[in-house]
Amino acid sequence: MMSGPEAGELRLIAVGRANIGPFSLKTEQPVTIGRGSHCQVCLPDPSISRHHAILTSREGQWRVMDQKSLHGTFLNGVRLEPERPMQVGDGDVLRIGPFAFRVSAAAAGLRAVTTTDDSVGPGTIVEQVPEKEFGSLAQRRLALIIEGSATIHQAANEADLGQTVVDLIVAGTGFPRAAMLRYLDSVEEVEVVAARDEGQEATAGFTFSRSLLMATAEGRMARLSRSVAHDYGQSIDRLGIATALCAPLIVDSAAVGAIYLDSRLGETEAQPEAVDFCHAVSRLASLALSSLKREELEERQKVLDADLKIAQRAQEFLLPAEEGAVGSLRYVVRTCPGRTVAGDLFDIFPLGESRVGICCGDVTGQGVGAAIMMTAVLSHLRAALARCADPAAAVNDVNAYIAGRSPVETFVSLWVGVYSADESLLDYVDAGHGHWAVRRRGEPPAPSPEPGGMVIGVNPDYVYEAERLLLAEGDRVILYSDGIIEHRNSEGELFGRARLLDLLGESGSVESDVTDSLAALQEFIGENDLADDTTIASVEVSGRA
Secondary structure (H helix, E strand, O other): OOOOOOOOOEEEEEOOOOOOOOEEEOOOOOEEEEOOOOOOEEOOOOOOOOOOEEEEEEOOEEEEEEOOOOOOEEEOOEEOOOOOOEEOOOOOEEEEOOEEEEEEEOOOOOOEEEOEOOOOOOOEEEEEOOHHHOOOOOHHHHHHHHHHHHHHHOOOOHHHHHHHHHHHHHHHHOOOEEEEEEEOOOOOEEEEEEEEEOOOOOOOOOOOEHHHHHHHOOOOOEEEEEOOOOOOOHHHHHHOEEEEEEEEEEEOOEEEEEEEEEEEOOOOOOOOOHHHHHHHHHHHHHHHHHHHHHHHHHHHHHHHHHHHHHHHHHHHHHOOOOEEEEOOEEEEEEEEOOOOOOOEEEEEEEEOOOEEEEEEEEEOOOHHHHHHHHHHHHHHHHHHHHHOOOHHHHHHHHHHHHHOOOOOOOOEEEEEEEEEOOOOEEEEEEEOOOOEEEEOOOOOOEEOOOOOEOOEOOOOOOOOOOEEEEOOOOOEEEEEOHHHHOOEOOOOOEOOHHHHHHHHHOOOOHHHHHHHHHHHHHHHHOOOOOOOOEEEEEEEEOOOO
């Protein structure tokens, strides 16, 4: 039996007849989906783009984003807007080209029921019901369908929908037992959304035929029947099933669950036309379930948009203007979010009459969580430098603060400097950042030395020490995030540090340092949007303020 997903893990289970997967994903790195051989989820079909979609995980929450694919990415039947992330939930249907996947993720509160292995013996028949057997409904059942349809589409959630469906099914078919089920990783385990058993008050003993569910998982109704004149397999006798029906619940052409009915030996037989009635109810329930899924997607998007707006406002409040002068330093900076909200940070601010604080860094991850962490680091760093204009003391303070509060596997690369105009000295700490260069007047840019300390947030007891640079008038310090050098073009080639240093060597000002580098990067990656947060800043000693 396939065990359930672990915390933070996502499984994509192919539905229908697609012979692919399942894919088990558990990573902090983005997971690419497409027909390209380099994709972690490779779907070999010409209708699928080479870089079709991307899945990202942050603190156990998964999101999918279409990468401007030709034919689109669909979640629960809704086409996703390109470059706009959408949260993926347990039980969703992700469709890409001809492939449909049921999403399985670790979720609290699942009522998993193991189905019964009922390998059938002679005289027992499990078959899909032919379409031609669906006839017209009798008048009484038609009235039930009309009344039940209104109630079904008024259901506020899946549990309400399930209870309405099982009550309607029992009333209209004569089967004494009905359940609405949701598939988990396979038909070996299902979740009971709602159940009703006319023969007893509780449904704890409700069992489900695995053979019947397997026949229905392809999207067709199935039934199980047997003749009392035959000898049956032990498993069928143990279940005691005389007749059973199973109708699929379809979301975006994928079977995500089933309506299950059965009667046991000695119980009242199902009424004629039960197949017709069950088929009609399953179609109504599928439409209602699809509608609930779409409404859920809309709510997810509203929450995500609200979170992004809050994070963007916090960033705008904290980040400096894109260009200006602080004390004896002149600067230009550009921060480009990687599709959502940036986790990159840059700040420049006065520290008394002759000192200026500068910082640049990168928070692991993207989106709201990274943005919130960025604002926390900037706020705490500003306060620490205001107390004592010592970059080592400030970084030690920030490290202790972040390491004690940040989630596991969350850290910050950080470069912090304090420039003294009186001494023409820059004291700095490079805490695992390493992405900077010095351009002295009249000389080519010199790459930064290796970082002198580990990243922030790993070891609260780590002690950082400052290093020192002499900077004369006209000298420039260029700081950037890994988004500059780690972007790749369509052939997979890195933009790289050497390419950036060559560009900076041809630049004659802080303005061109920034604008020419970003223009070259955009030309390098072509029409694609930036995949990662990208920041570059150039700071020049311009003389006394």
